[in-house]
Amino acid sequence: MALKIRKRDEPWKWGALVIFLGALLFSLGVSCLLLAGQGKDALHGMFILWEGSFGNLWALEGALLKAIPLFLCSLGVAVAFRMQIWNIGAEGQFALGAIGATWMALSFPGLPWYGLMPLMFAMAFLLGGAWAFIPAVLKLKLRVNEIISTLMLNYIAILLLDYLVFGVWKDPTSFGFPMTPEFTSGAVIAGIGSSRVHWGLLFCAVVGVGLWAFMRFTRLGFELKASGEGARVARYAKIRYGLLTMFVMGLSGGFAGWAGCIETSAVLNRLQPSLMVGYGYTAIVVAWLARLEPLNIAFGAFLLAALRVGVENLQLELQIPAAFGVIMEGMILLTVLAGQFFLTYRIERAPREGGE
Amino acid sequence: MLMWEFIIPLMAAAVQSGTPILYATLGEMMTEKGGVLNLGVEGIMAVAALAAFVTSFATGSPWLAFLAGGTAGLAFASLHAFVCITCLGNQVVSGLALTILGLGVSTFLGVPYVGLAAPGFDPFAFPLLSSIPVLGDIFFRQDMLVYISFVIPFFFWFFFRRTSLGLHVAATGEMPAAAAAAGLKPVALRYFAVLTGGFLIGLGGAYLSLAYTHLWTNGLSGGRGWIAVALVIFAFWRPGRAVIGAYLFGGVMAFQLRLQAMGTHIPSSLLLMLPYLLTILVLILSAWRGRRIDAPAALGTNIEPEA
Numbered sequence: 001m002a003l004k005i006r007k008r009d010e011p012w013k014w015g016a017l018v019i020f021l022g023a024l025l026f027s028l029g030v031s032c033l034l035l036a037g038q039g040k041d042a043l044h045g046m047f048i049l050w051e052g053s054f055g056n057l058w059a060l061e062g063a064l065l066k067a068i069p070l071f072l073c074s075l076g077v078a079v080a081f082r083m084q085i086w087n088i089g090a091e092g093q094f095a096l097g098a099i100g101a102t103w104m105a106l107s108f109p110g111l112p113w114y115g116l117m118p119l120m121f122a123m124a125f126l127l128g129g130a131w132a133f134i135p136a137v138l139k140l141k142l143r144v145n146e147i148i149s150t151l152m153l154n155y156i157a158i159l160l161l162d163y164l165v166f167g168v169w170k171d172p173t174s175f176g177f178p179m180t181p182e183f184t185s186g187a188v189i190a191g192i193g194s195s196r197v198h199w200g201l202l203f204c205a206v207v208g209v210g211l212w213a214f215m216r217f218t219r220l221g222f223e224l225k226a227s228g229e230g231a232r233v234a235r236y237a238k239i240r241y242g243l244l245t246m247f248v249m250g251l252s253g254g255f256a257g258w259a260g261c262i263e264t265s266a267v268l269n270r271l272q273p274s275l276m277v278g279y280g281y282t283a284i285v286v287a288w289l290a291r292l293e294p295l296n297i298a299f300g301a302f303l304l305a306a307l308r309v310g311v312e313n314l315q316l317e318l319q320i321p322a323a324f325g326v327i328m329e330g331m332i333l334l335t336v337l338a339g340q341f342f343l344t345y346r347i348e349r350a351p352r353e354g355g356e
Numbered sequence: 357m358l359m360w361e362f363i364i365p366l367m368a369a370a371v372q373s374g375t376p377i378l379y380a381t382l383g384e385m386m387t388e389k390g391g392v393l394n395l396g397v398e399g400i401m402a403v404a405a406l407a408a409f410v411t412s413f414a415t416g417s418p419w420l421a422f423l424a425g426g427t428a429g430l431a432f433a434s435l436h437a438f439v440c441i442t443c444l445g446n447q448v449v450s451g452l453a454l455t456i457l458g459l460g461v462s463t464f465l466g467v468p469y470v471g472l473a474a475p476g477f478d479p480f481a482f483p484l485l486s487s488i489p490v491l492g493d494i495f496f497r498q499d500m501l502v503y504i505s506f507v508i509p510f511f512f513w514f515f516f517r518r519t520s521l522g523l524h525v526a527a528t529g530e531m532p533a534a535a536a537a538a539g540l541k542p543v544a545l546r547y548f549a550v551l552t553g554g555f556l557i558g559l560g561g562a563y564l565s566l567a568y569t570h571l572w573t574n575g576l577s578g579g580r581g582w583i584a585v586a587l588v589i590f591a592f593w594r595p596g597r598a599v600i601g602a603y604l605f606g607g608v609m610a611f612q613l614r615l616q617a618m619g620t621h622i623p624s625s626l627l628l629m630l631p632y633l634l635t636i637l638v639l640i641l642s643a644w645r646g647r648r649i650d651a652p653a654a655l656g657t658n659i660e661p662e663a
Contacts, residue, residue, distance in 0.1 A: 005661045086448055142643040148586045152632040155579055163625040288449050323463035330457025337445035
């Protein structure tokens with residue numbers, strides 16, 4: 001029986017969801033094989049993964065906690081990807097945001113929270129945005145490939161963070177550990193009620209709604225959506241492509257910077273290298289899985305955050321290396337990409353000879 | 357004095373640390389010549405480095421290990437080929453996914469080997485050539501894999517300039533539709549480019565665990581894959597310039613290590629930034645020359661199936 005590839009006349013309505021679930025299932029299947037390869041009981045492992053992700057309130061809190069930085073980074077990535085600007089630098093922009101926030105927290109330790117927090121968030125946005133602004137300018141003025149420049153800036157940002165916490169910002173009372181002194185209470189984002197989840201969650205909601213309103217109601221937001229087709233189309237539509245690129249990259253980096261600020265302030269209460277756990281890269285996975293839609297990103301961030309928490313449980317209970325989670329992320333993304341073929345094409349039985 | 361004690365050893369070290377980058381750059385160049393952008397170089401190198409190490413550890417044969425590295429690179433690149441060429445997935449995102457997956461797989465499966473050593477390749481004086489003054493000391497007191505890397509750029513040049521298969525591959529990188537109209541098979545040619553490219557990238561990864569170090573540690577690739585992607589642009593898709601670029605980066609990496617070993621007061625984190633800063637600088641410089649036209653015209657775009 002001969003098969004034939006045909007372009008779909010109408011979009012496949014629930015296709016994206018079906019493909020995502022299929023990819024998830026496939027990746028879980030392969031993960032089972034990986035576990036079995038390590039000599040573990042795969043089904044038991046899957047159960048522990050599930051328990052660790054969604055099994056109890058503690059797990060759900062943990063997932064929400066990790067979803068906060070993921071959501072902000074991913075929102076930033078998506079804004080840039082929409083314009084086909086490949087900002088792979090969320091990780092570095094996240095680090096710069098954390099550095100900016102720490103700078104303020106260490107400079108004005110006496111301020112109350114309503115004085116210090118705005119300073120920290122502003123500086124985090126500024127530095128994170130500036131870190132993304134460099135590749136934007138290089139791309140516009142010199143046509144330097146932004147994929148590589150943003151990525152190189154990730155490595156540089158992490159080393160800069162190391163330089164600061166091993167050097168000038170090192171806490172003299174930390175017994176040689178690379179970390180800054182603990183933040184004063186004005187620089188720490190508090191938990192909501194008695195839960196582990198902090199007010200950063202509310203901030204995420206505000207940013208999410210704000211971005212949606214911006215895209216919906218402002219001219220710049222409209223141009224942003226319209227220029228997704230690339231520079232040439234944008235120029236036909238008299239869209240200010242250069243301005244937009246710089247704006248989008250600044251915004252993108254600023255969001256990641258905020259994520260860094262929140263994570264340092266609320267979770268670690270200080271700057272230290274363990275801050276960098278790859279949220280910036282996971283954010284790319286989330287953004288693409290969510291098809292760059294803000295609401296989907298919220299779900300996606302929660303899901304991949306839950307996966308991270310589940311893998312931590314797996315690590316604890318079965319001594320599975322943490323890289324297990326990274327493998328799953330990569331695999332899900334790759335499978336979804338392959339599956340997206342079926343969004344535009346369908347496979348049909350070829351008509352018999354003379355049937356056409 | 358300074359010449360013999362510092363500069364020549366530094367240049368020899370530049371060739372050594374440039375070699376994995378050279379393999380990877382040529383591999384990525386091969387891939388891009390066929391019109392496919394593969395941003396998974398970093399992940400492919402990591403997986404290949406582990407495959408080579410494990411093979412050498414298990415069999416004791418460095419040659420088999422070197423081949424295993426290349427094969428692992430090829431196998432891993434085939435995922436990218438399938439997603440992009442057959443499934444028409446976004447090449448940028450697929451490459452990133454491959455990097456994420458590759459780094460994950462190598463860390464995950466490499467856990468039991470961390471800190472272990474395996475037989476690899478050691479430097480030896482190449483007969484006759486090593487007695488050439490200066491040049492012999494720089495280029496011909498290296499390991500076997502470095503000598504192999506010397507000839508690959510010539511093969512590469514010959515392949516694209518003198519063989520019909522090379523011309524066909526380049527044609528699919530420039531105008532796949534025209535190539536198809538001329539009776540070529542762009543899909544098969546692109547698979548060929550991605551797979552052979554993956555093999556070469558894999559050899560670069562194998563170099564890391566077999567010759568650069570004989571140990572297995574996490575994060576062995578250390579951004580070299582990304583440097584290779586940048587060097588392809590720097591090299592204007594020409595093998596000769598890839599050699600220059602790779603040794604330039606090898607030089608900076610070696611220089612930075614030497615400074616650290618000499619006990620400088622510059623913090624190591626700042627020194628470690630050098631190769632990454634240089635990558636950006638190199639891209640700026642190559643942009644200045646304004647030779648973007650050298651890029652394969654269809655780079656990054658997929659071939660739509662006829663329907």
